[in-house]
Amino acid sequence: MNLQILDKWIRGNFLFLCIILACLFAVFKKATIFQIENPTNTTAPLEDNPLAKDQAFQQYWNTGLSEVNTYEVTQTIDTSQKTRQAQLIFRIVDFDTKKHGQATSSNKSESTTVLKQNLIQKIDTGVYEYSLMNSTFTPTNYVVFPHALKVEYAKQNTQGQEYTQVDWQGQTFLYKGKSDFQPKAQQDTSVKTAWLEDEIWNRVRLSPQTLPDGEIEMIPSLEYLHGTNQKVEAISCKATLEEKTDSLSKQVLKNYIIEYPEKHRKVSIQFEAQFPYKILNWESSFEQNGKVNTMKARLVQSKQVALK
Secondary structure (H helix, E strand, O other), X not given: OOHHHHHHHHHHOXXXXXXXXXXXXXXXXXXXXXXXXXXXXXXXXXXXXXXXXXXHHHHHHOOOOEEEEEXXXXXXXXXXXXXXXXXXXXXXXXXXXXXXXXXOOOOHHHEEEEEEEEEEEEEEOOOOEEEEEEEEEEEOOOOOOOOOOEEEEEEXXXXXXXXXXXXXXXXXEEEEEEEOOHHHOOOOEEEEOOEEHHHHHHHHHHOHHHOOOXXXXXXXXXXXXXXXXXXXXXXXXXXXXXXXXXXXXXXXXXXXXXXXXXXXXXXXXXXXXXXXXXXXXXXXXXXXXXXXXXXXXXXXXXXXXXXX
């Protein structure tokens, strides 16, 4: 092509060429409106967080202390009954919304405040002992984050261990499972967003008036699903929040009940009707292989301590 003609064409289309180059540069940098990812963290204004200005909540939880609750647990399978202890521990921590783990830096733009719950159980079968641990991370700002950001479940015994992790991605939960027992290892998969039974405990402590009610879909606890070799999925259930008076103390309490008709399973959580909404008792039951498995837990001690 004649250089003079090329020069004339470039001059005549200079603005058009600049626009094309700018668009190509934006695509390369993934800066177009079609490529920019929605932020997983939104540090919402205080007015968007109902608990941010709740003085009683702030004075009780923002102390750097952990609330350690010890329960006496009675488990009955058919005619066999055993007693053990369980610990339910709550603590306020910062959660890194990009790395999806407890924050270790002071970068507040990438973290949000969560109520972390650990349920620790050690079970003696008479032949060997195994341990269970469930960890749930639920944002205190339930307006911006309507579900727990992460739930972990682990089981260890003399034969090996199992580990499950569920991360909330906004529209779905990302499930990851690892097990030394290959037949029990479910492949990594996405599960549609629904209520998590495991997040209910934290929602009780944060804001029981926002607990789901009526006919809903819920993902049963990871402990139950693993213990009965079922896949992680949302199923239909009925949730009810009722008020009752304790027959002995005459104290007015709240009772949250979850019923899974197709699984023949029922879970009830009894807690204080007033802040800080401590969980006083819980009970679960289900049928498996023609036998009824029932677990009842009763609070025996609650204290706030410094845990590292």
